[in-house]
Amino acid sequence: RAWMDADFRRQLSARRERVEDAFEFEGRKVGRGSYGQVFKTKPRSCADAPAGDYALKQIEGSGLSMSACREIALLRELKHPNVISLKQVYLAHETRQIWLLFDYAEHDLWRMINFHASAKKCNSQVSLPPNFTKSIMHQILCGIHYLHSNWVLHRDLKPANILVMGATSPERGRVKIADLGLARLFHQPLTPLTEIDPVVVTFWYRAPELLLGARHYTKAIDLWAIGCIMAELITDKPLFYCKQEEDIKTSSPYNRDQLERIFSVMGFPSQQDWRDLPHLPKYGDLVRNFGTGQQYARFSLGRHMSRSFGMSETSPEFRLLSRLLAMDPLRRPSAREALEDRYFLEEPRPAADVFNGFDIPYGKRDFISDSSDNKDDLARQQQSQPVHASLQQYQQSHQQALLLQQQQQQLS
Numbered sequence: 001r002a003w004m005d006a007d008f009r010r011q012l013s014a015r016r017e018r019v020e021d022a023f024e025f026e027g028r029k030v031g032r033g034s035y036g037q038v039f040k041t042k043p044r045s046c047a048d049a050p051a052g053d054y055a056l057k058q059i060e061g062s063g064l065s066m067s068a069c070r071e072i073a074l075l076r077e078l079k080h081p082n083v084i085s086l087k088q089v090y091l092a093h094e095t096r097q098i099w100l101l102f103d104y105a106e107h108d109l110w111r112m113i114n115f116h117a118s119a120k121k122c123n124s125q126v127s128l129p130p131n132f133t134k135s136i137m138h139q140i141l142c143g144i145h146y147l148h149s150n151w152v153l154h155r156d157l158k159p160a161n162i163l164v165m166g167a168t169s170p171e172r173g174r175v176k177i178a179d180l181g182l183a184r185l186f187h188q189p190l191t192p193l194t195e196i197d198p199v200v201v202t203f204w205y206r207a208p209e210l211l212l213g214a215r216h217y218t219k220a221i222d223l224w225a226i227g228c229i230m231a232e233l234i235t236d237k238p239l240f241y242c243k244q245e246e247d248i249k250t251s252s253p254y255n256r257d258q259l260e261r262i263f264s265v266m267g268f269p270s271q272q273d274w275r276d277l278p279h280l281p282k283y284g285d286l287v288r289n290f291g292t293g294q295q296y297a298r299f300s301l302g303r304h305m306s307r308s309f310g311m312s313e314t315s316p317e318f319r320l321l322s323r324l325l326a327m328d329p330l331r332r333p334s335a336r337e338a339l340e341d342r343y344f345l346e347e348p349r350p351a352a353d354v355f356n357g358f359d360i361p362y363g364k365r366d367f368i369s370d371s372s373d374n375k376d377d378l379a380r381q382q383q384s385q386p387v388h389a390s391l392q393q394y395q396q397s398h399q400q401a402l403l404l405q406q407q408q409q410q411l412s
């Protein structure tokens, strides 16, 4: 620092644009997680940013951590319609805070799926286009195909990281893959030892080879997570839901309960299914805990999906799902091969707006007050939003639309 004379530094800091000068974010916090916290902001009139909503993500901690640096470096290079685009980086030198500016996405699959699950419980139907799941899946695969062809792995795909642009955005209904904070270029899979995330890190989307100690992340690991997301979009339930013991601080990647859940849905992998299984580091633990897996002999994905959802094992939807959820990573399709699957070629075709012009039934994100920073409030806040409110709102507006339509029909 000595080489930068004081006067020059004073000039620099005087000229540096401060995030608080450019954006209004007081009381506009919408979320908080392992990544830090996120605000829904608008540019102040003096800022030169185009009008519209932006997401300001304040990175947890201070200084340029390795993962923050990696996320920034990667995001600046990446540009694809289905990958969230980084607009600006602000470094607050006084507090050594890092702020990332993104286009704002009003929705995400985590809240959307919670909404549908709650609507089902209330026995109230929500009307969505028939190609809803297909459109979302197509755009996730397009985004991941772009990342993988740039040798970037996401490594933490889950519904909360799949955003969808809202009605006020010019990109209404477009999917954006977000939170590449954990993205790596083929590095060792670090199990987040002490995830500061109030919602303990879930293993529900973690590929079986990771749970068995695989030492390298691969593209196939992202494709497994996409298969889990597809099943969840279809049934509104996490496919490999496994209760979270509080504070999993284990350092071992081996998670017996999660593996048990996978086998009780998929069946136990035979030598034929997964030739390399015995070579995985935790194979010994597997044999000790599960033996030859006879107790899972009658389970299979087809049985699970037909019993829990009446899905036919011969449908193109099921066939793509079972390819993505191949236990052996070598048998999973690449993103490109998945995009070429018959599922996307047959009617109805995937749409650019996943809502396909239908009303968007989900409410906007709620602002959270700072008092809810302590854990139990936050855990409650993380629960599915008070759906009934936005559900009633949706039904009222929907009823009006239906009435209007009927009146018009009578008139015509």
Ligand SMILES: C[C@H](O)c1c(Cl)cncc1-c1cnc2c(c1)CCCN2C(N)=O
Pocket: 030, 031, 032, 038, 055, 057, 084, 102, 103, 104, 105, 106, 108, 110, 160, 161, 163, 178, 179, 365
């Ligand atoms: C930073 C974040 O990825 C993000 C971005 Cl880059 C752009 N537009 C919205 C968001 C965003 C806001 N809030 C939440 C989410 C996403 C996920 C689910 C959790 N969440 C809440 N508010 O709970």
